Amino acid sequence: ADGIAQLRRFVADIRHAEGEFEQTVHSASGRKPQQAAGQFAFSRPGRFRWSYETPYRQLLVGDGERLWSWDPDLAQVTVRPLGDALGSTPAAVLVGSSDFEAAFELADGGASDGLAWVVARPRQADSGFESMRLGLADGRLHRMELRDSFGQNTVIVFTRLAAVAAPDPQLFRFTPPPGADVIGQ
Amino acid sequence: CATPLAIHTPAAERPLAAGFTLEGRLSASDGASAASGRLEWQHQADGDRWTVLSPLGQIVAQLERDRHGALLRTADGRRYAAANADELLPQVLGVDAPVALLPAWVQAAPGPHGEVRARDARGRPALVVDTGWRIEYPEYAADDPAAPPRRIDLSRGDARLRLIIDHWTPAP
Numbered sequence: 486a487d488g489i490a491q492l493r494r495f496v497a498d499i500r501h502a503e504g505e506f507e508q509t510v511h512s513a514s515g516r517k518p519q520q521a522a523g524q525f526a527f528s529r530p531g532r533f534r535w536s537y538e539t540p541y542r543q544l545l546v547g548d549g550e551r552l553w554s555w556d557p558d559l560a561q562v563t564v565r566p567l568g569d570a571l572g573s574t575p576a577a578v579l580v581g582s583s584d585f586e587a588a589f590e591l592a593d594g595g596a597s598d599g600l601a602w603v604v605a606r607p608r609q610a611d612s613g614f615e616s617m618r619l620g621l622a623d624g625r626l627h628r629m630e631l632r633d634s635f636g637q638n639t640v641i642v643f644t645r646l647a648a649v650a651a652p653d654p655q656l657f658r659f660t661p662p663p664g665a666d667v668i669g670q
Numbered sequence: 671c672a673t674p675l676a677i678h679t680p681a682a683e684r685p686l687a688a689g690f691t692l693e694g695r696l697s698a699s700d701g702a703s704a705a706s707g708r709l710e711w712q713h714q715a716d717g718d719r720w721t722v723l724s725p726l727g728q729i730v731a732q733l734e735r736d737r738h739g740a741l742l743r744t745a746d747g748r749r750y751a752a753a754n755a756d757e758l759l760p761q762v763l764g765v766d767a768p769v770a771l772l773p774a775w776v777q778a779a780p781g782p783h784g785e786v787r788a789r790d791a792r793g794r795p796a797l798v799v800d801t802g803w804r805i806e807y808p809e810y811a812a813d814d815p816a817a818p819p820r821r822i823d824l825s826r827g828d829a830r831l832r833l834i835i836d837h838w839t840p841a842p
Contacts, residue, residue: 510727519727535725541695541836543725554725556706558821558834561697563706610746614728633728634747641726666697668704 488601489591491621496578496585498624501528501652504645508537513636525643527579531567532657535576546659547580553659561666562659578605578619578629594618600627681786682793682815686779689714689841694834696722698764701828705764709833713773714841718755720762733762735769765829771800776835778807778819802826811838 503526510519521540527533535545546553547567555562578585588609594602600620607614620628629641661667690713697706707730708723717736723729733742735755742750742758752758760766771781775798780786784800790807792815798805809821818838824831 508727510723512727513729521727537725545725554706556695556697559695559697559706559832561706561832563697563704614726614745631726631728633745635729635732635743635745637723637727637729639727666699668697668699668706 486593486596486601488594488596488603488619488621491601491624492591492603492619492626494624495621495626496529499529499646499648501650502526502646502648503652503656504643504647507642507644509640509642511638511640513638525579526649526652526656527576528652528657529580531580533576533580534656544659545576546657547576548657548659553661555659555661555665557662560664561668562661563668565669578617578626589617598628679789679791679793681789684777684779684794684816686774686777687840690773690777691837691839691841692776692835693837695836696763696831696833698829698831700760700765700830703764705762709763711776718769720759722762731762733758763831765824765826765831767803767824767829767831768801771803775800775803775805775824776819776822776833778810778822811835 505524506522508521512519521537523535523537525533525535531547531549533547537543542557544555550567551564552567553562553564588607589605590608592604594604596602598620600622603619603621605617605619614631614633616632618630619626625646627643631639692711694709695707696709698704710721710723712719720733721729722731729745731742731744733740733755740752740755740758742761750758755769759769774781778795778798780798780800784798786795787799788797790796792813794807794810794815796807803824803826806823807819808823809819810817811820818835820835822833
Protein backbone atom coordinates (compact mmCIF):
# COMPACT_ATOMS: atom_id res chain seq x y z
CA ALA A 486 0.00 0.00 0.00
CA ASP A 487 1.28 3.49 -0.74
CA GLY A 488 0.06 5.11 2.46
CA ILE A 489 3.28 7.03 3.06
CA ALA A 490 3.33 8.42 -0.49
CA GLN A 491 -0.30 9.50 -0.13
CA LEU A 492 0.41 11.10 3.24
CA ARG A 493 3.31 13.09 1.79
CA ARG A 494 1.02 14.19 -1.06
CA PHE A 495 -1.68 15.17 1.44
CA VAL A 496 0.77 17.22 3.52
CA ALA A 497 2.20 18.87 0.41
CA ASP A 498 -0.97 19.47 -1.62
CA ILE A 499 -3.69 20.25 0.88
CA ARG A 500 -2.49 23.58 2.21
CA HIS A 501 -5.84 24.83 3.55
CA ALA A 502 -9.00 22.83 4.30
CA GLU A 503 -12.11 22.64 6.44
CA GLY A 504 -14.67 19.99 7.30
CA GLU A 505 -16.33 17.86 10.00
CA PHE A 506 -15.12 15.05 12.21
CA GLU A 507 -16.55 12.34 14.45
CA GLN A 508 -14.48 11.05 17.37
CA THR A 509 -14.96 7.79 19.24
CA VAL A 510 -12.88 6.91 22.26
CA HIS A 511 -12.64 3.21 23.12
CA SER A 512 -11.43 3.22 26.68
CA ALA A 513 -8.98 0.68 28.00
CA SER A 514 -11.39 -0.11 30.82
CA GLY A 515 -13.94 -1.40 28.31
CA ARG A 516 -16.53 1.24 29.20
CA LYS A 517 -18.98 2.16 26.48
CA PRO A 518 -17.25 4.21 23.76
CA GLN A 519 -17.50 7.99 24.13
CA GLN A 520 -18.68 9.86 21.06
CA ALA A 521 -17.87 13.47 20.15
CA ALA A 522 -18.21 15.47 16.96
CA GLY A 523 -17.50 18.90 15.54
CA GLN A 524 -15.88 21.00 12.85
CA PHE A 525 -12.29 21.68 11.95
CA ALA A 526 -10.26 23.89 9.66
CA PHE A 527 -6.53 24.13 9.03
CA SER A 528 -4.07 26.30 7.16
CA ARG A 529 -0.48 25.15 6.85
CA PRO A 530 1.78 25.82 8.55
CA GLY A 531 0.73 25.95 12.15
CA ARG A 532 -2.83 27.22 12.05
CA PHE A 533 -5.83 25.10 12.86
CA ARG A 534 -9.26 25.20 14.48
CA TRP A 535 -10.70 22.09 16.19
CA SER A 536 -14.18 22.74 17.52
CA TYR A 537 -16.08 20.09 19.49
CA GLU A 538 -19.85 20.68 19.34
CA THR A 539 -21.05 17.54 21.13
CA PRO A 540 -21.24 16.24 23.85
CA TYR A 541 -20.18 19.73 24.94
CA ARG A 542 -18.52 22.68 23.32
CA GLN A 543 -14.76 22.91 23.45
CA LEU A 544 -12.55 24.88 21.08
CA LEU A 545 -8.87 24.42 20.25
CA VAL A 546 -7.21 27.08 18.07
CA GLY A 547 -3.61 27.07 16.82
CA ASP A 548 -2.83 30.58 15.67
CA GLY A 549 0.64 29.79 14.36
CA GLU A 550 2.38 30.66 17.63
CA ARG A 551 0.17 29.47 20.44
CA LEU A 552 -2.42 26.80 21.14
CA TRP A 553 -5.59 28.17 22.74
CA SER A 554 -8.11 25.85 24.32
CA TRP A 555 -11.44 27.15 25.58
CA ASP A 556 -14.20 25.42 27.52
CA PRO A 557 -17.28 27.67 27.81
CA ASP A 558 -18.77 25.68 30.73
CA LEU A 559 -15.56 25.99 32.71
CA ALA A 560 -15.29 29.59 31.45
CA GLN A 561 -11.59 28.95 31.14
CA VAL A 562 -8.97 29.43 28.44
CA THR A 563 -5.60 27.72 28.58
CA VAL A 564 -2.84 28.92 26.26
CA ARG A 565 0.57 27.41 25.63
CA PRO A 566 3.28 27.72 23.00
CA LEU A 567 2.27 25.91 19.82
CA GLY A 568 5.74 24.45 19.39
CA ASP A 569 5.68 21.99 22.25
CA ALA A 570 1.95 21.48 21.98
CA LEU A 571 1.97 20.80 18.27
CA GLY A 572 5.27 19.01 18.04
CA SER A 573 3.85 15.57 18.24
CA THR A 574 0.15 15.87 18.64
CA PRO A 575 -2.28 14.64 16.00
CA ALA A 576 -2.86 18.24 14.94
CA ALA A 577 0.69 18.23 13.55
CA VAL A 578 -0.55 15.91 10.83
CA LEU A 579 -3.07 18.52 9.76
CA VAL A 580 -0.93 21.60 10.02
CA GLY A 581 2.66 20.49 10.20
CA SER A 582 4.40 21.55 7.01
CA SER A 583 7.44 19.82 5.53
CA ASP A 584 8.93 19.09 8.96
CA PHE A 585 6.04 16.74 9.69
CA GLU A 586 8.40 13.82 9.38
CA ALA A 587 10.76 15.51 11.81
CA ALA A 588 8.08 14.99 14.44
CA PHE A 589 7.04 11.47 13.40
CA GLU A 590 8.73 8.29 12.30
CA LEU A 591 6.59 6.76 9.52
CA ALA A 592 6.04 3.10 8.68
CA ASP A 593 3.75 1.45 6.15
CA GLY A 594 0.52 0.25 7.78
CA GLY A 595 -0.83 -1.88 4.94
CA ALA A 596 -4.31 -1.57 3.46
CA SER A 597 -7.72 -2.22 5.09
CA ASP A 598 -11.23 -0.71 5.16
CA GLY A 599 -10.52 0.63 1.68
CA LEU A 600 -7.74 2.85 3.05
CA ALA A 601 -3.97 2.86 2.80
CA TRP A 602 -2.54 3.10 6.32
CA VAL A 603 0.53 4.75 7.77
CA VAL A 604 1.83 4.12 11.30
CA ALA A 605 3.35 7.31 12.77
CA ARG A 606 5.37 7.18 15.98
CA PRO A 607 6.17 10.50 17.67
CA ARG A 608 9.91 11.04 17.93
CA GLN A 609 9.38 13.21 21.02
CA ALA A 610 9.03 10.93 24.04
CA ASP A 611 6.44 12.72 26.14
CA SER A 612 3.98 13.32 23.35
CA GLY A 613 1.03 11.95 25.29
CA PHE A 614 0.29 9.21 22.82
CA GLU A 615 2.16 6.10 21.81
CA SER A 616 1.34 5.70 18.18
CA MET A 617 -1.02 6.94 15.51
CA ARG A 618 -2.42 5.28 12.41
CA LEU A 619 -3.51 7.41 9.50
CA GLY A 620 -5.91 6.07 6.85
CA LEU A 621 -5.79 7.70 3.42
CA ALA A 622 -7.49 7.29 0.07
CA ASP A 623 -6.80 9.23 -3.16
CA GLY A 624 -4.32 11.47 -1.35
CA ARG A 625 -6.83 12.53 1.35
CA LEU A 626 -6.80 11.78 5.08
CA HIS A 627 -9.98 9.92 6.06
CA ARG A 628 -9.26 8.40 9.47
CA MET A 629 -6.85 8.89 12.34
CA GLU A 630 -6.43 6.40 15.19
CA LEU A 631 -4.49 7.22 18.34
CA ARG A 632 -3.37 4.81 21.04
CA ASP A 633 -1.90 5.92 24.35
CA SER A 634 0.24 3.99 26.81
CA PHE A 635 -2.88 3.09 28.83
CA GLY A 636 -4.58 1.36 25.90
CA GLN A 637 -7.08 4.12 25.16
CA ASN A 638 -7.91 4.06 21.46
CA THR A 639 -9.28 7.23 19.85
CA VAL A 640 -10.70 6.98 16.33
CA ILE A 641 -11.30 10.21 14.41
CA VAL A 642 -13.22 9.99 11.16
CA PHE A 643 -13.07 13.02 8.88
CA THR A 644 -16.63 12.79 7.60
CA ARG A 645 -15.95 15.78 5.35
CA LEU A 646 -12.64 17.33 4.34
CA ALA A 647 -12.69 19.99 1.63
CA ALA A 648 -9.65 21.87 0.38
CA VAL A 649 -10.22 25.63 0.31
CA ALA A 650 -8.28 28.25 -1.65
CA ALA A 651 -7.96 30.93 1.04
CA PRO A 652 -9.51 30.24 4.45
CA ASP A 653 -10.91 33.08 6.58
CA PRO A 654 -7.99 34.15 8.84
CA GLN A 655 -10.46 34.87 11.66
CA LEU A 656 -10.88 31.09 12.03
CA PHE A 657 -7.34 30.86 13.37
CA ARG A 658 -7.44 33.75 15.78
CA PHE A 659 -8.73 33.50 19.33
CA THR A 660 -9.63 36.30 21.71
CA PRO A 661 -10.55 35.16 25.23
CA PRO A 662 -14.18 36.11 25.92
CA PRO A 663 -14.82 38.63 28.71
CA GLY A 664 -14.98 37.01 32.14
CA ALA A 665 -13.04 33.89 31.12
CA ASP A 666 -10.05 32.79 33.20
CA VAL A 667 -6.94 32.77 31.03
CA ILE A 668 -4.31 30.34 32.30
CA GLY A 669 -0.92 30.12 30.66
CA GLN A 670 0.91 26.83 31.03
CA CYS B 671 -22.56 39.10 42.59
CA ALA B 672 -25.56 37.24 43.98
CA THR B 673 -25.09 36.67 47.67
CA PRO B 674 -25.92 33.09 48.73
CA LEU B 675 -29.20 32.83 50.59
CA ALA B 676 -29.06 32.91 54.35
CA ILE B 677 -28.75 29.75 56.41
CA HIS B 678 -32.32 29.63 57.61
CA THR B 679 -33.58 27.81 54.47
CA PRO B 680 -34.53 24.32 55.70
CA ALA B 681 -31.88 21.74 54.81
CA ALA B 682 -32.83 19.50 51.87
CA GLU B 683 -32.80 15.76 52.45
CA ARG B 684 -29.63 14.65 50.60
CA PRO B 685 -28.44 11.02 50.87
CA LEU B 686 -24.64 10.58 50.65
CA ALA B 687 -23.40 7.88 48.23
CA ALA B 688 -20.62 5.67 49.64
CA GLY B 689 -19.42 4.86 46.12
CA PHE B 690 -19.83 6.57 42.76
CA THR B 691 -18.47 7.20 39.29
CA LEU B 692 -18.04 10.83 38.35
CA GLU B 693 -17.32 12.03 34.80
CA GLY B 694 -16.69 15.70 34.22
CA ARG B 695 -14.21 18.41 33.37
CA LEU B 696 -11.82 20.21 35.61
CA SER B 697 -9.70 23.28 35.50
CA ALA B 698 -7.30 24.07 38.33
CA SER B 699 -4.50 26.43 39.12
CA ASP B 700 -2.47 27.20 42.21
CA GLY B 701 -1.16 30.53 40.99
CA ALA B 702 1.90 28.85 39.47
CA SER B 703 0.89 25.83 37.44
CA ALA B 704 -2.43 24.88 35.91
CA ALA B 705 -4.23 21.68 34.95
CA SER B 706 -7.31 21.17 32.83
CA GLY B 707 -8.98 18.28 31.10
CA ARG B 708 -11.63 15.63 31.41
CA LEU B 709 -11.86 13.79 34.71
CA GLU B 710 -13.17 10.31 35.43
CA TRP B 711 -13.27 9.32 39.10
CA GLN B 712 -14.36 5.91 40.40
CA HIS B 713 -14.78 5.99 44.19
CA GLN B 714 -15.48 3.16 46.63
CA ALA B 715 -14.91 3.10 50.37
CA ASP B 716 -11.64 1.17 50.01
CA GLY B 717 -10.27 2.58 46.78
CA ASP B 718 -10.24 5.33 44.16
CA ARG B 719 -9.20 5.74 40.56
CA TRP B 720 -8.80 9.26 39.15
CA THR B 721 -8.17 9.57 35.41
CA VAL B 722 -7.46 12.85 33.58
CA LEU B 723 -7.89 12.77 29.80
CA SER B 724 -7.16 15.16 26.94
CA PRO B 725 -9.96 16.36 24.67
CA LEU B 726 -8.86 13.61 22.28
CA GLY B 727 -9.61 11.00 24.92
CA GLN B 728 -5.99 10.11 25.56
CA ILE B 729 -5.08 9.57 29.21
CA VAL B 730 -2.81 12.28 30.61
CA ALA B 731 -2.50 10.79 34.11
CA GLN B 732 -4.15 8.10 36.24
CA LEU B 733 -3.94 7.79 40.00
CA GLU B 734 -5.10 4.66 41.79
CA ARG B 735 -5.44 4.32 45.58
CA ASP B 736 -6.21 1.29 47.72
CA ARG B 737 -5.59 0.30 51.35
CA HIS B 738 -1.91 -0.32 50.64
CA GLY B 739 -1.01 2.98 49.01
CA ALA B 740 -1.25 5.01 45.83
CA LEU B 741 0.22 4.70 42.33
CA LEU B 742 0.31 7.49 39.74
CA ARG B 743 0.99 6.69 36.07
CA THR B 744 1.51 9.45 33.51
CA ALA B 745 1.21 9.49 29.71
CA ASP B 746 4.95 9.28 29.22
CA GLY B 747 4.95 5.94 31.00
CA ARG B 748 6.44 7.14 34.28
CA ARG B 749 5.12 5.71 37.57
CA TYR B 750 5.15 7.27 41.04
CA ALA B 751 4.25 5.33 44.18
CA ALA B 752 3.37 6.89 47.52
CA ALA B 753 2.05 5.81 50.89
CA ASN B 754 -1.18 7.71 50.32
CA ALA B 755 -2.98 9.49 47.51
CA ASP B 756 -2.70 12.92 49.15
CA GLU B 757 0.94 13.11 48.08
CA LEU B 758 0.10 12.44 44.42
CA LEU B 759 -3.37 13.88 43.83
CA PRO B 760 -2.09 17.45 43.29
CA GLN B 761 -0.29 16.19 40.17
CA VAL B 762 -3.64 14.98 38.84
CA LEU B 763 -6.05 17.65 40.04
CA GLY B 764 -3.63 20.58 39.98
CA VAL B 765 -4.40 21.50 43.61
CA ASP B 766 -3.78 19.65 46.89
CA ALA B 767 -7.41 19.12 47.83
CA PRO B 768 -7.77 16.56 50.66
CA VAL B 769 -8.50 13.05 49.38
CA ALA B 770 -10.57 12.11 52.44
CA LEU B 771 -12.95 15.07 52.08
CA LEU B 772 -13.43 15.18 48.32
CA PRO B 773 -16.07 12.39 48.20
CA ALA B 774 -18.33 14.45 50.48
CA TRP B 775 -17.52 17.80 48.84
CA VAL B 776 -18.47 16.60 45.34
CA GLN B 777 -21.83 15.64 46.83
CA ALA B 778 -22.26 19.12 48.35
CA ALA B 779 -21.72 17.83 51.87
CA PRO B 780 -19.23 19.20 54.44
CA GLY B 781 -16.68 16.92 56.14
CA PRO B 782 -16.75 16.28 59.90
CA HIS B 783 -15.12 19.70 60.55
CA GLY B 784 -16.90 21.61 57.83
CA GLU B 785 -20.20 23.46 57.79
CA VAL B 786 -22.83 24.66 55.36
CA ARG B 787 -22.73 28.45 55.35
CA ALA B 788 -25.54 29.06 52.87
CA ARG B 789 -28.27 27.18 51.03
CA ASP B 790 -30.16 27.81 47.81
CA ALA B 791 -33.90 28.14 47.42
CA ARG B 792 -34.26 24.33 47.34
CA GLY B 793 -32.41 23.99 50.64
CA ARG B 794 -29.31 22.59 48.97
CA PRO B 795 -25.84 23.80 50.04
CA ALA B 796 -24.70 26.88 48.09
CA LEU B 797 -21.52 27.41 50.17
CA VAL B 798 -19.56 24.99 52.36
CA VAL B 799 -16.52 25.99 54.38
CA ASP B 800 -14.25 23.16 55.51
CA THR B 801 -10.66 23.01 56.87
CA GLY B 802 -9.74 26.31 55.23
CA TRP B 803 -11.37 25.47 51.90
CA ARG B 804 -14.32 27.33 50.42
CA ILE B 805 -16.58 25.17 48.24
CA GLU B 806 -19.28 26.88 46.21
CA TYR B 807 -22.12 25.17 44.37
CA PRO B 808 -23.44 27.67 41.81
CA GLU B 809 -25.33 25.05 39.79
CA TYR B 810 -27.03 21.73 40.42
CA ALA B 811 -27.72 19.02 37.84
CA ALA B 812 -31.51 19.17 38.26
CA ASP B 813 -34.16 21.02 40.22
CA ASP B 814 -34.87 18.44 42.93
CA PRO B 815 -33.49 18.74 46.49
CA ALA B 816 -31.36 15.55 46.21
CA ALA B 817 -29.82 16.46 42.83
CA PRO B 818 -26.00 16.23 42.56
CA PRO B 819 -24.11 19.46 41.90
CA ARG B 820 -23.29 20.25 38.27
CA ARG B 821 -20.62 22.87 38.95
CA ILE B 822 -18.29 23.12 41.95
CA ASP B 823 -15.80 25.93 42.65
CA LEU B 824 -13.20 25.05 45.27
CA SER B 825 -10.66 27.54 46.58
CA ARG B 826 -8.13 28.09 49.30
CA GLY B 827 -5.59 30.91 49.03
CA ASP B 828 -4.13 30.79 45.49
CA ALA B 829 -5.41 27.28 44.83
CA ARG B 830 -8.57 27.14 42.72
CA LEU B 831 -10.36 24.16 41.21
CA ARG B 832 -13.45 24.32 39.06
CA LEU B 833 -15.26 21.07 38.33
CA ILE B 834 -18.17 20.49 35.94
CA ILE B 835 -19.89 17.14 36.60
CA ASP B 836 -21.28 15.80 33.31
CA HIS B 837 -22.29 12.33 34.58
CA TRP B 838 -22.86 11.22 38.18
CA THR B 839 -23.53 7.54 38.87
CA PRO B 840 -23.85 6.43 42.51
CA ALA B 841 -22.55 2.90 43.04
CA PRO B 842 -25.37 0.38 43.69
